[in-house]
Amino acid sequence: MSEGKILLVDDESDYIEALSERMCLRDIEVLTASNGLEALELVEREDFDVVVLDMMMPGIDGLETLKRMLQLDENLQVIMLTGHATVQNGVEAMKLGAKDFLEKPVNIEKLLEMIKEAKINRMVIIQKQSEELVRNILKRKGW
């Protein structure tokens, strides 16, 4: 059984290829995108437990992609990857709604831990929303 479905977004193709292969070896289903637009198309089409998104990309950058992704799915769990040794970018991303951020080069165990937490977080949010929905239906119908 898959340990989750992840979208990896980075313009460094060899980097995401290697990272995605390492995740596949750990039974995680991985899809990849090399730019923001490609990633947005995938988010529109498919459900992901977590998105791992690089901050610096040509075209629309990581922050802009994050904003647009959250407009498509407000519950999306996004972990930002940054090559900049500054916390500022990561903090800005979290203010915009990212779940967490991690500096490149990443420690795969740390990333997997973050993915696991984000996946649980998404499940909890969805469960709460479902409960709320059921409560509202019950109230409306007066059962």
Added chain:
Amino acid sequence: MNESLHDREQVLKEKSLAFFGSISASFSHEINNIIAMMGEMSGLMSDYMCAARKGRSLDSDKIETINNKIMQSARRGENIIKHFNRFAHSADDPVKVIDLGELLDNLVVLSRRFASRKEIELETRFPQVPVCLNTDPFSLQHSVFICIEAAVSAAGEHETITVALEKDDSVCRITVRSGAPFPATDEVKERIPLLKVIMEYLGGRFELVKEQDKIREIILIIPDLP
């Protein structure tokens, strides 16, 4: 020394440091990406080795492919370090005879990262023969970088910006030309005073070639210092 000259020198000093910082930050980001890539490749190789120790067969072609990618990354890193090292040493002498084509080619390589964020291509058009000039190499690169930055900030995505070079008699003309004219945005305008200060310092001048209120080219005219 009069006050305005002192002020200009102070501005030049501060902005030169900012320019050096911005190129260094971009360089370190690129190197960090390469290290990250090599780290993942090596991690992947370890994963396969680990699986092999647990009885899974080891695909030697796969290991060779990973190893080749590590080697490619090492070469990419080596190349970037070489360009950055040349740039860093360009600040060694205040004035010296330089091969302008070589200097600008190096700067364009280092500037490509900034341009690629907007998916803009940077091209060079230099004469076949070396163009030598006695000038301040660091400030000259700074002035060209300002022009590239200005053009990149205002040009549309997927545009091509060309850096061309020519020399007649004792002056050199460096042209930064955009495929399509770009507007004189605030980001462009705010760079003009600094460009003016640097060109005065180099004993040269600059021209903005316009087409219907938009900028097509920025031309730097730089003298060969005695």
